[in-house]
Amino acid sequence: MTLREILEIIEGKTITENINLDQEVKMGCGSDLMSDVLAFTHQGTVLMSGLTNPQVVRTAEIAGIQAIIFVRGKYPPQKTIDIAEEKSIPLLASKYTMFETCGRIYASGLPSCGVFDLTSHQWDAKFTGDE
């Protein structure tokens, strides 16, 4: 799915300059927990987040996140924008909540990052009885 398609689906706006809207993202992740972003994403993920501090961009850079969408109409501080420009990570804005932003994009066909061992072990232990 391209960033252009995503912008249409969420009726979103761009924050950083000179974004190549034809770039493809492969999957999506919605999280406000930086460690979860690091643990549960892959290269080429678009991140939905309600946090707008510069650490979100740094985390995205480390995790190889392709673009970030700030939800609930939140506008990031200038420092965040500066770092994103420097690292060439596109920032987008959505006026919808985290739930609706993710829901719209997922329903349009963008997959999630899948289930990871780190958490599925716990799931199996608690709910399915086999480890």
Next chain:
Amino acid sequence: MSIFWELPKRLSMKTEKEELSPKITKLKELTYEIKIGQAMTKDVVSVSPDITMCELREVLQANRISGTPVVENGQMIGIISVEDLINAMGVCSPISTTNNREVTSASQEKMTMASVRESMTMTSVRENMTTTPETLFADEPLARAVSKFNKFHFGRFPVVNRQEELVGIITQDNIVSAMLKHLETSYYQEESLIYPTDRILTDRILEDLIADEVNLILRYHVNALDFDHAGEASSKLKKTLIRLGIPPQIVRRAAIASYEAEMNLVLWGEGGELHVKVQPDQIKLETFDTGPGIEDIEKAMQPGYSTAPEWVQAMGFGAGMGLPNIQTCTDEMELESTPGEGTHLKTTLYLEANASGFLGEGATRGRETNPQAFGHA
């Protein structure tokens, strides 16, 4: 950040003629291409021989240097360093003439700071400096500096022109910075020419490192609670690893582990050091801090365990997944901690293709569980 090459011991035993053989590798080639004058620090702080050791201390501190040339009438007549300063402090001690070390250190303890300072005002740089220091010529190749650092274990060498006038000073950091700068520029040039060969080029540089048995060591200092710069060390590390031609999936794992470890230094370790050693077959990533330490390591390793206060959570940290993330991303992990003393994290990532790790099992499972995951896009 400081970077230095750990030079193979055999390098110092080779003659220069041997090193110039046709089998010379890219890195060694570079040490012959770059001149000492290009790599050295040009703005040299120098001192007069007649200032006191007390004044010297202020000069060293103000300029954040550990040694400096001594110049009189435009001529360099010696070099003086922090070690000389420490030695001078010993000499100034009233009972320092005794051979009994215990007595000396005990009496030094009793000596007040004021009396040390007073005695330091009575001894001059001239009395404590090293005369006729080893120097290097600015127009010589960097290789000369490399062999001199191998031979003498000094922190720095003054650089002079052929008229013996002081023109600069060179440290091991200067050498590696100059080499990395050259590597970087040659990358950009070749990248824009033929993009697909870029990987081959980076592979070759890593092979050069391997062939040379050179270990690249990257050192970063991380400040406590400095959220403006938190993560920068790992960001720089990621770039350097890419530049060295490490496979992207391994770079991503190393960067994630390093970032989590860096955040732990920022948040919990009261700051500390991040050291990364790139070897031909593995990357070793370590952190050291002298913070509060960890009471119960087993507990700290559990996914979801965190002592983070609310304001840390509000920034998106403190999910208690840092240490588990580090474990998943690395092939070996060792966490040592002594409450009240500090924490030492040691991890290793193998550079072999089939090493287990972050995008091994976990990702495969992700693909199976969610068949859409990779097919769509």
